[in-house]
Amino acid sequence: MAFERRSWTGDVPVTGSDDGLADEQKVVDRLYGRLDALRAHTRGRLTAVRKEGPSGSPQNRSERDAFATLYEDRLAQLEAVEERLTFGRLDLTDGERRYVGRIGLTDEDQSPLLTDWRAPAAQAFYRATAARPDGVVRRRHLVTSGRSVTGVEDEVLDLDALAAQGVDPADLSGLSGEGALLAALAAGRTGRMGDIVATIQAEQDAIIRSELAGTLVVQGGPGTGKTAVALHRAAYLLYAHRRLLERSGVLLVGPSRTFLRYIDQVLPSLGETGVVTATVADLVPGVEARGSEPDAVAEIKGRALMSKVVARAVRQRQRVPAAPVEVRLDGITVVVRPQDVASAIARTRRHHKPHNEARVSFVRDMLGRLAQQYVDQLSWDVAPEDRAEVLEDLRTTREVRVALNLAWMPITPQKLVADLWAKPHRLEAAAPELSPAERRLLARPADAPWTPADVPLLDEAAELLGEDDQAARAQARADAERRSQELAYARDVLRSTGAGDMVSAEVLADRFSGGGSGLTTAERAAADRSWTYGHVVVDEAQELSAMAWRALLRRVPTRSMTVVGDVAQTSTRAGAHDWASMLDPVLRTDWRLAELTVNYRTPAAVADAARAVAVAAGLPVSRLTSARDVPDALVVDHVADAAGLVDAAAAAADDLATRVRDTRGGGRAALVATAARVPALRDALARRGRQVPGRGALTDLEVPLVVLTPLQAKGLEFDAVVLVEPAEVLEGSAGDLFVAMTRPTGVLHVVHSRALPDGMPG
Numbered sequence: 001m002a003f004e005r006r007s008w009t010g011d012v013p014v015t016g017s018d019d020g021l022a023d024e025q026k027v028v029d030r031l032y033g034r035l036d037a038l039r040a041h042t043r044g045r046l047t048a049v050r051k052e053g054p055s056g057s058p059q060n061r062s063e064r065d066a067f068a069t070l071y072e073d074r075l076a077q078l079e080a081v082e083e084r085l086t087f088g089r090l091d092l093t094d095g096e097r098r099y100v101g102r103i104g105l106t107d108e109d110q111s112p113l114l115t116d117w118r119a120p121a122a123q124a125f126y127r128a129t130a131a132r133p134d135g136v137v138r139r140r141h142l143v144t145s146g147r148s149v150t151g152v153e154d155e156v157l158d159l160d161a162l163a164a165q166g167v168d169p170a171d172l173s174g175l176s177g178e179g180a181l182l183a184a185l186a187a188g189r190t191g192r193m194g195d196i197v198a199t200i201q202a203e204q205d206a207i208i209r210s211e212l213a214g215t216l217v218v219q220g221g222p223g224t225g226k227t228a229v230a231l232h233r234a235a236y237l238l239y240a241h242r243r244l245l246e247r248s249g250v251l252l253v254g255p256s257r258t259f260l261r262y263i264d265q266v267l268p269s270l271g272e273t274g275v276v277t278a279t280v281a282d283l284v285p286g287v288e289a290r291g292s293e294p295d296a297v298a299e300i301k302g303r304a305l306m307s308k309v310v311a312r313a314v315r316q317r318q319r320v321p322a323a324p325v326e327v328r329l330d331g332i333t334v335v336v337r338p339q340d341v342a343s344a345i346a347r348t349r350r351h352h353k354p355h356n357e358a359r360v361s362f363v364r365d366m367l368g369r370l371a372q373q374y375v376d377q378l379s380w381d382v383a384p385e386d387r388a389e390v391l392e393d394l395r396t397t398r399e400v401r402v403a404l405n406l407a408w409m410p411i412t413p414q415k416l417v418a419d420l421w422a423k424p425h426r427l428e429a430a431a432p433e434l435s436p437a438e439r440r441l442l443a444r445p446a447d448a449p450w451t452p453a454d455v456p457l458l459d460e461a462a463e464l465l466g467e468d469d470q471a472a473r474a475q476a477r478a479d480a481e482r483r484s485q486e487l488a489y490a491r492d493v494l495r496s497t498g499a500g501d502m503v504s505a506e507v508l509a510d511r512f513s514g515g516g517s518g519l520t521t522a523e524r525a526a527a528d529r530s531w532t533y534g535h536v537v538v539d540e541a542q543e544l545s546a547m548a549w550r551a552l553l554r555r556v557p558t559r560s561m562t563v564v565g566d567v568a569q570t571s572t573r574a575g576a577h578d579w580a581s582m583l584d585p586v587l588r589t590d591w592r593l594a595e596l597t598v599n600y601r602t603p604a605a606v607a608d609a610a611r612a613v614a615v616a617a618g619l620p621v622s623r624l625t626s627a628r629d630v631p632d633a634l635v636v637d638h639v640a641d642a643a644g645l646v647d648a649a650a651a652a653a654d655d656l657a658t659r660v661r662d663t664r665g666g667g668r669a670a671l672v673a674t675a676a677r678v679p680a681l682r683d684a685l686a687r688r689g690r691q692v693p694g695r696g697a698l699t700d701l702e703v704p705l706v707v708l709t710p711l712q713a714k715g716l717e718f719d720a721v722v723l724v725e726p727a728e729v730l731e732g733s734a735g736d737l738f739v740a741m742t743r744p745t746g747v748l749h750v751v752h753s754r755a756l757p758d759g760m761p762g
């Protein structure tokens with residue numbers, strides 16, 4: 001596919017006088033008019049609900065709260081679609097004109113005004129080509145600024161019409177809506193990711209609309225739109241399978257909080273607010289992974305073997321005593337005998353229940369045996385109620401409790417994992433496969449903070465340990481009873497208020513529960529470790545360790561997942577270098593692969609240089625075509641005096657950050673270097689009067705210039721990037737250098753004093 005590369009300024013010519021801007025403006029005015037009316041209507045309903053005040057029965061109050069939340073959500077959704085409410089028009093062979101936009105709108109009589117981009121009726125907007133026009137004569141991209149139409153771009157897909165104009169379809173570019181696309185790609189970045197709904201390309205659309213079931217892995221080089229596609233797919237699935245997903249929820253996993261913040265406006269702009277976003281380190285509620293550790297340690301913790309290690313550590317809390325333990329109760333001696341404990345352990349294990357839940361059966365079994373010993377020593381027959389009393393006396397006798405605890409210790413996931421790192425004998429017993437040197441690497445004090453790599457192990461432990469679930473089971477029975485009442489009530493409410501188009505009875509009933517707390521599915525899911533989602537989207541998935549995959553799959557037993565990543569960009573040693581070796585052990589061969597092949601971010605010269613470096617370093621890079629080029633996109637500066645390197649880099653970054661700023665506040669630059677160089681670079685920038693934000697867990701990307709390590713830059717993009725001493729970055733990992741080189745949308749400025757890595761043009 002050959003692309004014509006040209007720059008585009010946004011002034012797209014209007015074709016045909018009858019289709020002029022004024023006509024389009026009228027349509028757009030009508031659509032915004034309808035949007036405003038819906039907003040006013042929803043606001044009115046919200047005010048009315050709020051006016052009812054805090055009085056009334058608890059049932060009334062929870063109903064009111066649930067409705068208030070519902071109207072607030074709907075209002076937020078209507079507010080979020082203001083920008084580019086509509087962006088396209090399809091002229092069909094039967095003469096129909098169909099406008100495509102962020103959400104679907106109908107007029108007062110329910111006649112369609114605007115087609116939701118996710119609806120089947122909008123698909124041709126993204127997929128139709130001159131060769132396969134799909135009933136489309138013409139596709140029009142509308143360019144708007146605020147509520148004004150400023151341009152249109154037409155593509156005629158009707159071959160006869162094209163022939164009449166003397167155009168050979170084979171000469172057409174493979175990019176759909178090329179002018180609008182190139183304008184979007186050239187626009188100044190803002191530090192927050194934007195949506196691509198107006199210019200989704202056909203190969204991306206096929207992935208976005210791929211079926212819900214099963215695991216779809218999307219491999220693509222840097223800048224191919226994997227993140228964009230993953231987010232639009234989440235929005236699409238929520239639309240196409242709303243009934244199924246609105247109650248089970250969708251989880252989106254990203255590599256860092258900074259990245260999650262970078263993308264957090266995309267889904268709301270697509271009308272979806274209910275997706276739970278998390279890093280793997282956030283997956284266990286109540287555990288905050290603030291610690292850090294060398295990658296070599298994280299790699300060991302991420303190995304699949306660690307699931308066996310945790311399982312062994314749990315079983316090692318089920319222990320047969322070395323010698324009998326005698327206990328005296330009311331003058332009678334009972335003995336906790338090793339063979340009894342062994343038999344009770346074996347019997348309990350047969351039920352395959354989690355350790356802490358199973359403990360109840362073990363204790364019951366042992367108390368039964370001890371009670372029998374006690375009774376056997378009495379010279380009279382014991383009535384059943386007296387036997388119950390003996391059992392109770394034994395249960396509350398301290399020595400019995402201690403002996404049974406030692407045999408089957410109740411334990412929290414935190415204590416189990418902390419003991420593995422803090423007590424060498426425990427780790428040695430649980431992990432004989434690790435070498436002594438590897439075990440020494442894992443050692444740390446019991447009170448050290450949790451690290452991200454600990455979290456999947458804590459999750460594994462929580463799964464194997466479980467909790468004493470007797471109370472939970474009683475609660476579940478009561479909940480089921482209440483739930484059926486709430487569901488019946490919700491149906492009544494929907495019937496009487498006519499709000500059935502906004503929410504299902506099931507979701508409304510969910511909101512009634514919890515004392516009317518109005519918690520959404522997303523909020524309830526995020527707080528519950530054992531929540532199972534309807535779909536999970538994983539971005540930068542190549543970084544996940546084998547243990548992280550196990551933790552994730554526990555949250556999606558149906559295996560309905562979208563996994564996007566690039567195995568050439570892997571930084572962590574525990575991550576994937578090819579998908580099959582990582583995924584086959586957890587998913588067997590039950591996953592399908594799709595590839596993205598067009599680079600939309602990096603100018604061609606930069607992409608080619610990054611590829612050459614990656615190939616020279618032996619990375620498994622995908623073949624890419626670049627959608628555009630920019631003159632002078634790659635600048636390489638040699639600094640002869642190594643001492644001057646930092647100042648030279650800071651000067652280049654300072655200058656670029658100023659140059660890329662545009663009049664609308666867009667334009668961002670980044671200095672990317674190894675972690676060791678970051679403080680000196682910050683100081684050098686400060687000396688130039690540029691304070692760059694600091695070290696916290698969350699990097700503020702909205703400032704004009706940031707200093708990042710390649711790992712922190714993963715998944716992000718900037719108009720200009722200054723890369724400091726690539727040879728040093730390569731020493732960390734080749735994946736890191738590939739990531740660093742592929743961040744800019746405009747200019748990559750390399751500053752070096754050492755020799756350049758192989759493949760890098762000098």
Ligand SMILES: Nc1ncnc2c1ncn2[C@@H]1O[C@H](COP(=O)(O)OP(=O)(O)OP(=O)(O)O)[C@@H](O)[C@H]1O
Pocket residue numbers: 181184185194195196199200201204220221222223224225226227228229566569600601714715716717742
């Ligand atoms: N169809 C499109 N229309 C407009 N912009 C697009 C399109 N596809 C991708 N882009 C833009 O290209 C850039 C790169 O997209 P994205 O960040 O999703 O790529 P990626 O494959 O996830 O990259 P990386 O592997 O580096 O994380 C973004 O600015 C995105 O908005």
